[in-house]
Amino acid sequence: MSSDVKFDSFKGRLASHGGSAVPSGLSATTVKESPKLIWAQNPHPPAPGFWDDYPRNLVKKYQTYFQKSDGLPVHLKKGMKDRLIYSSTMGITIFGTIFACYTLYKMTKKD
């Protein structure tokens, strides 16, 4: 046992008195700190590319358009084009329902 490391009878363990705290026969080691972890970050952020601006981002424009308070339900919000799709679908459905009822009724009659 080196002279500067003595047994501390009060604490019940070896205690050093200045100088190296390493017991003889052992070499001093430095504790290596692991690098600081950074979470939630893309390790390879993509370089700005062709697709970032292509096609043009029109979301903001449409958000302004569809959020205006004109009292219209969402299916008619785009004006004439929407009204055309709505009325033609209703037209096809009403015509088809009548046509279906008529044909099914006719099929019940024997020739």
Place this chain on the structure above:
Amino acid sequence: MTHQHPFHLVDQSPWPLTAAFGALIMTSGLVVWFHLGTITLFIIGMLATTVTAISWWRDVVREATFQGHHTLVVINGLRYGMILFITSEVCFFFAFFWAFFHSSLAPTVEIGVSWPPTGIDALNPFLVPLLNTAVLLSSGATITWAHHSIIENNRGEAVQALGLTVILGLYFTALQAWEYLDAPFTIADSVYGSTFFVATGFHGLHVIIGTTFLAVCFFRLLSHHFSNHHHFGFEAAAWYWHFVDVVWLFLYVCIYWWGS
């Protein structure tokens, strides 16, 4: 318009009505087609149903991306809805597998007490079906690549990966169509033909639906509708695609491989 709650109270819409009557017209049209051979009513029904589907989902995109109604609570509801929908689809395919195993595990005397039945020349599972397995598994990888690219804000790779997934879906459908044309048996060839074409046919239909869903996501991705933390439309499509992929693995192992 201000809200004091996170829920989405939808506008009145004609689409539930036209969807219901469109389905009535379409099924009546099928009955008329089968009995009288005229296809007019069926086409009218298909038209009404298709326009309704496009318009309804167009409105959902408007509500989500342009009006901002899809809050976290609303998305949670959509998540539950999609999970329930896929569960019901699992039950649907479970019934077809039940029919297949019912017929194949104890083949009756009418089909020669053997499976495949006497006279049926089954498809070789290690030719086109194995290629189809590879195509679908690859598409599962590319869609995961697309998802990670969206999360990492890497638009270029997301476009590339999702485009590749749609192409793989189309390739699968083309291979399956070719296999159907080439098959030495038909849906009318005993219970083998019936179980084979009903199970693989409905799977093919689901691949077509899934490819359409992914194609819509592809155009929404191009139109900047998805952010790295708000892209449930894409996630729902990915869940559906994985479901279709898993069903194919069961079809391949049970019907194509074991069943041949």
